[in-house]
Amino acid sequence: MYSRIFTGLALGIEGRLVSVETDIGPGLPGFSLVGSLSASAREAVERVRSALRNTGITLPARRITVNLAPADLRKEGTAYDLAIAVSILGALEILPEKVFHKKIVYLGELGLDGSLQAVPGVLPVVHFAALSGFTEVVVPEENAPEAALIPELSVYPAKNLQEVISLLDGSLVREPFRQEEALAASMEPEHDIREVRGQEMLKRGMTLAAAGFHNILMTGAAGAGKSLIAKCLPGIQPEMTPEEQLVSTKIYSVAGRISEGGLMRQRPFRSPHHTITTAALLGGGGNARPGEVSLASGGVLFLDEFPEFRTQVIECLRQPLEERSVTISRMRAAYTYPADFMLVAARNNCPCGYYPDRTRCSCTEREIIQYRNRISQPIMDRIDMNLTVRPVSFSELTEEKEGVTSAEIREAVAAARERQSFRYRNEDFKVNAGLTQNKIEQYISLTRGEKKLLEEAFLTGEISARGYFRILRLARTAADLAGTEEIREEDIREALFFRNAAETRKEVWG
Secondary structure (H helix, E strand, O other): OEEEEEEEEEEOOEEEEEEEEEEEEOOOOEEEEEOOEOHHHHOHHHHHHHHHHHOOOOOOOOEEEEEEEOOOOOEOOOOOHHHHHHHHHHHOOOOOHHHHHOOEEEOOEEOOOOEEEOOOOHHHHHHHHHHOOOOEEEEEHHHHHHHOOOOOOEEEEEOEHHHHHHHHHOOOOOOOEOOHHHHOOOOOOOOOHHHOOOOHHHHHHHHHHHHHOOOEEEEEOOOOOHHHHHHOHHHHOOOOOHHHHHHHHHHHHHOOOOOOOOOOOOOOEEOOOOOOOHHHHHEEOOOOEEOHHHHOOOOEEEEOOHHHOOHHHHHOOHHHHHHOEEEEEOOOOEEEEEOOOEEEEEEOOOOOOOOOOOOOOOOOHHHHHHHHOOOOHHHHHOOOEEEEEOOOOHHHHOOOOOOOOHHHHHHHHHHHHHHHHHHOOOOOOOOHHHOOHHHHHHHOOOOHHHHHHHHHHHHOOOOOHHHHHHHHHHHHHHHHHHOOOOOOHHHHHHHHHHHOHHHHHHHHHO
16 A cells, blocks of 8 residues: 655745655565655654554554655655654545645644644745645645735644644545735834934935845944944835835744744844854854854845954854855755845944043053954955944934934935835845946946045055945935936945044054
């Protein structure tokens, strides 16, 4: 007796189909699983056996072999339990044969009592199944809202194995699950930029950064407002496109962090503590999962107290900042996750945080230099903007005048992003920060005046060769905010001002 059905797995954030074949024949009684399985997947033998028994189905005293193909794909996790159980039921001819001619995908973990438990990574699998021509999916109830995000599939949720059997043999008739509210309007941002008193230059810098998706390093005394304005960034960025929403939701699905099943409508904001490990930041673990750089993809990765992160953790950001992705290699598989995030880092002027107030700061020049040098030059070169954050005066703090709102800035940022999206419509990137070096001349042209400004900055050592191209990208964004296709001298000057790494160094120990 033989049967074959389908389940799936997530490889990175892309789904793959897995064929579950069951053969029941003569031989010594036994139940074996084959197909490149992890320890948790092999344990399905006992979960499935107990779930079937507690559902009223006793396995025969025959040789049961279940193969999960293709064998070159590593099978990790517990999402295959339901498919294994249904495949066995088909081989036992308990379910009608017509069920196994349908294009159905089965996902779910089985409890020993036959109950169905939610599993991570459902969205990538059902998305791939729909693209492959499948029409139905059976999942645990908790995963139904997530699976329903793919409208091409009919989603059938179930509480336990008995309910699945009743759905398949026709004794239980149920309409496919639908959740229209999964596409509800996006949430309002938690912080509005008008909460930030003063700091008009900093707000302009944040607007420029959000418009071009540029990386930022803020340097300033403790309590100057660095963390608050960083938390305002999601509110001034444009709404996510449908493609961005799907990619971000897939990442959170694989990470097992989807709580209500709806599409992610608001750009992510991740702020890990400085004690984070390299694996937690980049991703990994026994069962490879996305790290913070991937969870922040499409949004902001905020690293407060940047120099306090371990040097190894900071240095591992080099590749994601350049390639916008992370690949985690294992012996039998490699998992690639997006890491297209906007890095926003913040640091104090000195270890104690009070410099330049020498009435409170007792740090020596050597201590300040050592503190700054915890961030290597290769990392600094990958940061587009260096913003100096000065303490707010008492008059600015108590001023009653209403400042610019996040909605107003978001409108200007969205217009600049639309210009970029149209300009780069035939490219792999959509924002100025992603403009590759070999495409610079194609999209950026300078007159003699702009070239002269850049030459002076280069000759004085204010910018490096890598910094030169980042200045051009910043100037391109400044022009987009102004609504012009041509880059002007004032755009170059603004880019040089916000790049100002040399000026910041002089301020602290010059």
